[in-house]
Amino acid sequence: MISFLVKRIANGILILFSVVTVVFFLFSFSFPSPEKMAVGQRTDKQTQDAIKKEFGLDKPRFTQYLLFVNDISPVSFHREMNEAELKEKYGGFKLSFGSTSVLLKKPFLRRSFQNREKTTSLIAQSFKGTFILALVSIIIAGFFGILLGVLSGIKANTWMDQAIVFVSTLGISVPSFFSAIILAWFFGYVLHDTTGLNMTGSWIDIDPFSGEFYQWKNLLLPAVALGVRPLSIFTLLTRSSMLETLNKDFIKTAKSKGLTSRQILAKHALPNALNPVITAVSGWFASLLAGAFFVEYIFNWRGLGKLTIEALEMNDLPVVMGSILFIALLFVVMNILVDILYVKFDPRIKLS
DSSP states (O other), rough: OOHHHHHHHHHHHHHHHHHHHHHHHHHHOOOOHHHHHHHHTTHHHHHHHHHHHHHHTTSSSHHHHHHHHHHHHSSEEEEOHHHHHHHHHHHEEEEEEETTEEEOOOOOOOOOOTTTBBBHHHHHHHHHHHHHHHHHHHHHHHHHHHHHHHHHHTTTTTTHHHHHHHHHHHHHHHHOOOOOOOOHIIIIIITTTHHOSSSOSEEEETTTEEEEEEEEGGGHHHHHHHHHHHHHHHHHHHHHHHHHHHSSSHHHHHHHHHHHHHHHHHIHHHHHHHHHHHHHHHHHHHHHHOOHHHHHHHTTTHHHHHHHHHHHHOOOOHHHHHHHHHHHHHHHHHHHHHHHHHHHHOOTTTOO
């Protein structure tokens, strides 16, 4: 287990380094003048030059890249910076070697060009909304996907099975942004008086008198829109696994012992059929965390996706790169956890 984790963590670090490299050079050339977006297009050149110097945009591209890697690395090297400057900017623990300081710290994703707020703070605030949205979506998709998949498996080759397979295939084919538009229009606009649901809105609204209050009803439509594709996939995966399990020899042995269909399903078929589904649910959770961009934007849901899209519109380079790097980290961590879950739920698989 330890050897496996060390290898996967090393691979994860290599992946994150590759993501940092590609994203930095891609967006640094795509955003040629972010300082103009930070202070306005009509600001005088002296002010723009001051902003460029503040954010290090006056240096060559490769130097900017090295400085960015130095900022996000947990171990960074600095010269000619006093302890007060290092503590204010990075925090952490400093070791001094002559004029060079080695800093052990949290990754520093810099500050937003727009409001000077730390990128980590913006991501932390936005990720709460994305996490709740993805969690509710995966719960809906897992519960109804397994339920429909089991029903389709035990009713194989009937009209019910064919209907479930048809609807699931249709659900896989529909992009999340399209289902989001349809759900928002139909339930939030056409049937608003009946459902009471809104076309847009986040799970926290700001009341000028009472402060923050929770709007849980705003969660339903984006959660369903985000969960349509994984629900369809879980349904077909559960159905396929159920059909395979029901034809196993131990199921025939259970029938010969006189067990009822309900006992066979609950004690033997379902636990064995759910192994691949459970691991698929774990993997899809990471995908939902990273794939809620358009759903959040359509429903005006305050989350990581909406934050990233708005940062792209405003050429806010630190927020864009920080968000993408955070999403890549989520995928690396979730993939490692999924590999461990495979072994947990299926003893035939070994870590290697």
